[in-house]
Amino acid sequence: MMVGMAGLEGTEQPRQHSGATAARWTPAVEDEQALKALELYGNPAEEDVRLPSRPESAAIARRLTQCVVLRQWSLSPQIAEHAVLLVSELVGNAVRHTGARVFGLRMLRRRGWIRIEVRDPSRGLPCLMPVHELDVSGRGLFLVDKLSDRWGVDLQPRGKTTWFEMRVADR
Numbered sequence: 001m002m003v004g005m006a007g008l009e010g011t012e013q014p015r016q017h018s019g020a021t022a023a024r025w026t027p028a029v030e031d032e033q034a035l036k037a038l039e040l041y042g043n044p045a046e047e048d049v050r051l052p053s054r055p056e057s058a059a060i061a062r063r064l065t066q067c068v069v070l071r072q073w074s075l076s077p078q079i080a081e082h083a084v085l086l087v088s089e090l091v092g093n094a095v096r097h098t099g100a101r102v103f104g105l106r107m108l109r110r111r112g113w114i115r116i117e118v119r120d121p122s123r124g125l126p127c128l129m130p131v132h133e134l135d136v137s138g139r140g141l142f143l144v145d146k147l148s149d150r151w152g153v154d155l156q157p158r159g160k161t162t163w164f165e166m167r168v169a170d171r
Helices: 019-024 029-041 057-072 077-097 140-147
Strands: 049-052 102-110 113-120 150-156 159-167
Touching: 029 049, 029 057, 049 057, 057 077, 057 102, 057 113, 077 102, 077 113, 077 140, 077 159, 140 150
Parallel strands: none
Antiparallel strands: 049 102, 102 113, 113 159, 150 159
């Protein structure tokens, strides 16, 4: 549901791209795994994809993000790299801190922006902690804060949606 979510006015459906896009998509093991994840779990750019709350779901979310951002939306490798890293952090937080059995993943695109959302049934709010140079954990939201253009949490009647948005160049 997109009502009341910052920055989603005028949400667009992803555009279909010409064959030129496919030429940039090189077959590799990661690409095949991304396409298989899309087949097994669904397309988070089209619907809320439900994933089990297990550590291995972070890899699934990364593959789905890679497939949508690079292949479907044809965005730059740097945007894809940042989106993959940040979705991994949000999923990691959902798995570690919410006690949920499943969580939802959704990706939205509108002119000049992408938005990635992770939904879970916990109403506990994530906390941006100070990060020190030698810290080995607790950097997730710090990275989200630094690499996204904006991020936030929307409380829902049953849980919350943690999201980030990134500016993108429309081609």
